Amino acid sequence: MTNQINKNIVVGISGGIAAYKSAELVRGLIKAGTNVRVCMTAAAMQFITPLTFQALSGNPVHSDLLDTDAEAGMGHIELARWADMILIAPASADFMARLSIGMANDLLSTLCLASTAPIHLAPAMNRVMWDNPATQHNLHILLQRGIKTHGPASGEQACGEIGAGRMLEPSELVHQSLTALACMDKPQFLQGKHVLLTAGPTREAIDPVRYITNRSSGKMGYSIAIAARDLGATVTIISGPVSLAPPQGVEVIKVESAEEMHTATLRAAKNADIFIATAAVSDFATKEIFTKKIKKSGEHLHLQLKQNADILADVSHQSDDLFTVGFAAETHNLMEYARSKLDRKKLDLIVANPVGEGKGFDQDTNQLEIIWHDGHLSLPEKDKQLLAYELMDIIVERYNSHFG
Numbered sequence: 001m002t003n004q005i006n007k008n009i010v011v012g013i014s015g016g017i018a019a020y021k022s023a024e025l026v027r028g029l030i031k032a033g034t035n036v037r038v039c040m041t042a043a044a045m046q047f048i049t050p051l052t053f054q055a056l057s058g059n060p061v062h063s064d065l066l067d068t069d070a071e072a073g074m075g076h077i078e079l080a081r082w083a084d085m086i087l088i089a090p091a092s093a094d095f096m097a098r099l100s101i102g103m104a105n106d107l108l109s110t111l112c113l114a115s116t117a118p119i120h121l122a123p124a125m126n127r128v129m130w131d132n133p134a135t136q137h138n139l140h141i142l143l144q145r146g147i148k149t150h151g152p153a154s155g156e157q158a159c160g161e162i163g164a165g166r167m168l169e170p171s172e173l174v175h176q177s178l179t180a181l182a183c184m185d186k187p188q189f190l191q192g193k194h195v196l197l198t199a200g201p202t203r204e205a206i207d208p209v210r211y212i213t214n215r216s217s218g219k220m221g222y223s224i225a226i227a228a229r230d231l232g233a234t235v236t237i238i239s240g241p242v243s244l245a246p247p248q249g250v251e252v253i254k255v256e257s258a259e260e261m262h263t264a265t266l267r268a269a270k271n272a273d274i275f276i277a278t279a280a281v282s283d284f285a286t287k288e289i290f291t292k293k294i295k296k297s298g299e300h301l302h303l304q305l306k307q308n309a310d311i312l313a314d315v316s317h318q319s320d321d322l323f324t325v326g327f328a329a330e331t332h333n334l335m336e337y338a339r340s341k342l343d344r345k346k347l348d349l350i351v352a353n354p355v356g357e358g359k360g361f362d363q364d365t366n367q368l369e370i371i372w373h374d375g376h377l378s379l380p381e382k383d384k385q386l387l388a389y390e391l392m393d394i395i396v397e398r399y400n401s402h403f404g
């Protein structure tokens, strides 16, 4: 991926066992096109060397508040001003405590106190430390002050215990940081508008334990929902089964089959201004759902399939004043199929993306061809969240030229 987001992030690393994961975090942020400078606490340097971060970030690592040489270069105040965002990962219990009472006894805590940039924390610690009322009290104070937290996740910990306290995976932290950076200073173009999306796959039951589905992860749809929310819209996702957390401030209506998605979507579309159909809806469902698990008998099993109703076409025909956006995921003849779908289903805009051979489905990146009746734009491969913001900007522009 090329440089896409010219923002400055100070990655603060405090002394926790998860510090090794921050090497991947710094790498991911740089790969996504951000400028990174690393600031480590003295404890962090006991877990991982500054040399690793110097090599990864291409910049000297900052650690010493009272170093005259460092102050003559990029001192703590310049670093505080340089930052568009301060991301502390891992954030130790000790660091959270110091931050909550406004300590400035090392470079990282002084930096936080001296900067007006938003502060994001990825806490990581033993589950008992995390649950301790002292840590929870500090967390509460930090949240009230507008500091954002990412995680911690639950699961097996380095100490062998199981519970909440693991640092979020670096790829997830990269994704959440990019989202936060991209929505800084976004004008609220969709204030008062309702954006409805479908997302994820559908499941067509065969018997009580089996179903037909596809490889859609819902990531693109959920990313677009976040982008629409950040433009001020009220957002509803009609979601097939996915393993994604519901985005904050977005209504998620969960469905399984194409038929359930059809009913829920047509109902919700009556109150929507923009409809974006990103779901990979199964074209076919089984004619009959067996009530008992099918047992093996003979070499072949013949299933009869029937065509499902077309959600996108039905929604677009139901309402003339709904701006309708379709998605076309194709393995070949991408543009040709997309243009024909645009006309056939009476859409206002269609977003085509190549799938298969490791592209599209269940990936963190995507590439898009955006087509409308008298125009076309290509968005090259990049993080799905960044693409979602660019796509929403185009949808707003087309929506305004249609109804404006």
Ligand SMILES: Cc1cc2nc3c(=O)[nH]c(=O)nc-3n(C[C@H](O)[C@H](O)[C@H](O)COP(=O)(O)O)c2cc1C
Residues within 6 Å of the ligand: 013, 014, 015, 016, 017, 018, 041, 042, 043, 044, 091, 092, 093, 094, 095, 096, 124, 125, 126, 129
């Ligand atoms: C082996 C080891 C692992 C530790 N892991 C963590 C941890 O994961 N999270 C945490 O909050 N503290 C952890 N600590 C304790 C911190 O390192 C300690 O509180 C330190 O003072 C934090 O300093 P800092 O906040 O300035 O980085 C660990 C300590 C040791 C010895």
